[in-house]
Every structure is written in C-alpha cells, then in structure tokens.
Amino acid sequence: MSWFTQALTSSIGKKLIMSLTGLFLISFLVIHATINAMIFYNDGGETFSHWGHFMGTNPIIRTLEIGLVLGFLLHIADGLWLTKANNDARPVKYAVSNASANSKWYSRSMGLLGTLILIFLVIHTSHFWIPNRTNQFATGEELNLYQMMLDIFQNVWVVLIYVAGCFSLFWHLLHGFESAFKSLGLYHVKYNGAIHFVGVAFSIVIPVLFALMPISIFFGWVY
C-alpha cells in the first residue's frame, strides 16, 4: 500500500476525509441557503429564479456540481464505512450504559442523524433537483422551480418532513461543524471559543432559514 492510500485508509485518514467533505458540504449549504433565501424578497420568485437560472446553467457551476455530488457520496460512503468499523470494534455491547454522563446524545448519534438527512435528501432531490436536471437533459429547458416550491409546500406532510430534515441537520451540524476542525487537528484554546461560537450560530441559522422556506409558503407568507 502506498503511503497515500495508507494515510487515507487509516483511522485518522478516514476522519480526515469525513472532515474535509463535511466542511465542503457546509460551504455548499451557505450557497444553497443564500440563493433559496431570495424567495423572501416576495417578488413572485423573480430574484430567486434569476439566481436559480445562473446556478442551473453556468458551465463553471455545473462542473462544480459534479464535485458536489462526489462530495456527498464520499461523505456518505465514508460515514457508513466508519460506522461499520466502529460497531465492529465493540462486538459485545454493554448491558448498562450511562453515556449521557460523559457526552452529548447528538455527538453519539451522527450515523443516525446522517441517515435521517440522507432519507430527507432522497425525498428533497426527487422533488426538485432530479426532475429539473432530467428535464434539462431531455429538453434543454429548466423547470419553474419557484412554482414547484409553491405547489409542493401546500402539503402539510411535506412541510413537516422538511422541518424534520432541518432538525436532523441542526443536530448533525451542532456536532459536525466543530468535530471537523478537531479531526484536522485544529483544537486549541487560542481559537476553540471562536470555532464553537461560529459552529453553534451556523447550526442554528442555516436550518432555521431552510425550515422557514416551506413554512412561509405553506402559510402563504411567500406567494
């Protein structure tokens, strides 16, 4: 095994991949939330559609989108690989475990939260991204995503699923944001406070912003 493969398949290397892909996906969340937040202009989707069109057709963005899909796949595959290895490391479980005395439940549930987000992701992409890209490939035309949002978020169950997805994302980020830096070896009194503050703020702001989108449309605040 070359030094490179050895490094990336080691326990620390697997965490490095988890960390880097996680931070990459965090950067995607910023873009995704920002552009979608354009619906709050309440201008009949004009601003949102302008930027949506740019993201959906710009060749540089479309190329980066391949990287994004790979980033998701790598994060998911590495997560499953780590979860399996971690389960195997303790073949006989404890009869009594008082883990809440030493760690947070969401830190111990990253695999579960990740799976919930994955389920949400399948539902979410089949609502918007997959039909839109399929249509683009078939006809070269984009779908009216704004109108699709207005239609899809009339269903209360869909709205609830999206809000639940945002909750999962909140807990996942609350641990993941800071954890990504620790896995990179960035854990030091000099900046721990700053990373913690930004991490908590990010974990709250992004999911709240996302959750407000289906909620606002459902209640007719955005139309």
Place this chain on the structure above:
Amino acid sequence: MSAGNMRLTLKVWRQSNTNTQGGFENYNLDGVSPDMSFLEMFDILNEQLIEENKEPVAFDHDCREGICGMCSMFINGQPHGPLKGVTTCQLHMRSFQDGDTITVEPWRAGAFPVIKDLVVDRDGFDRIISAGGFVSVNTGNAQDANNLPIAKEDADDAFSAAACIGCGACVAACKNASAMLFVSAKISQLALLPQGQAERSIRAEKMVAQMDAEGFGNCTNTHACSAECPKEISFENIARMNREYLGAKVSSKAV
C-alpha cells in the same frame, strides 16, 4: 475496617474464559461499609462466594492507590463508576446508596477480549507502545539535571500527557471503543520533549498503524474518553496526534 450496614445487590458479569459465552449473576451483599473501596467490597463478595464453595469473581487489581490502572470495571454504565477522575480502587461505597443494584461489566471492546469474568486482555496497548512509544537512546549514566533546557509549559504538557496509566477507560467509555486518547497521550508525551524529536514522525505513523491493526474504533470527537479518564488526560492530545500523524504522512522519510 468497621463492618457497615449497607445492603447491595450486585449484578456481575461472569465468563469462565475467552471462548465461552458469559452472563450476569446476581449476588446479595450485606454489611457493606460506606468507607470500603469498591474493590474491598468485591473482596467481601469473594470471601462470601468462597465460603459458599462457589468460584470467586476474577477482577484485575494491583496498587489499590489509583496509579496502576489495573482495576478495569464498568460500573453502572461508566468506566470506574460514577466518580470523576478516579480509578475503581479510589471509588468508595459512599458513592452508592443502601439498597442499590450495581451492575458491573468488563471493558467491552473487540481489542480487549475477556480473559475471565471482569479481567480483559489489554496486551493491545503494550503492542502499540512497542510499535513506537519509546525513545531509542544508548543507555549509560543519567545526564546532569537541566542538561537539556525544556520550557516549563512544554514540560507541564508532556507531564500531563505522561500521567496516562494505560487503564483503558477511554476505550471502555468511547462509543466506538477507540484508543485514540491513550495513543495520543503516549505520542504527545514524547513529541513535546526534545528527546522525542528524532523519532517523532515514524513514532506517530507506527503507533497509529498498530492501533488500527488492533481493531480499535475511530474517533467521533464526543470527548467521552477525556470525561471518563481517571487521570483527566486532555482531549487536546487527540488533536495533537491528528497533526502529528497527518504531518508525518506528508513529510516523513518512510515511503
């Protein structure tokens, strides 16, 4: 030791050897003093079992003064029980209530197979140390004190890491049975000192490789290890190990 009046129910893991299936046995124990250590309470239990012509419970212990790291008991869901910063021998029965049921299990990890009852095989830790947790120097007379000037902060950090007694509570507490707190403390104590510089890169690479080969889990950064460590080894060591290892991988001579 005065006899006490605590009455306890103990739910203890019994397993005759590595290859057999174990299970819990319940024991009632009377006359426990709140001043007894947890291990002394187990001595009383074993005397009772011997009197009843039953097999006493096998458990690891050595110094009984909190520095050897042998007493590996998982008590009521926590390594070394509910008290922070202590080993089992320094846990006293006053931390429990009269009438309590106490569940005692061995460390659970694939890399720590049960030898008997509460005794687990921690040779994996020794093999990790053998892989690189040392400084290769020609022996001879001890150097004069202060021959190598070391900054107080570095000496303090190295000493804090060196306080690790290799008890395995970090592995026991970790949801992934990861040994990263132990390995990172052993890497740190040498990486922080001038004597450790010559083999710094190769040490990080070899110790992590051995840790992985032993089948310990990966780190999720939950901090459970550090919270349960009887020597309160800092989580910072794990971040340092990540830096040492990743730095070594991109810069060491080992290809």
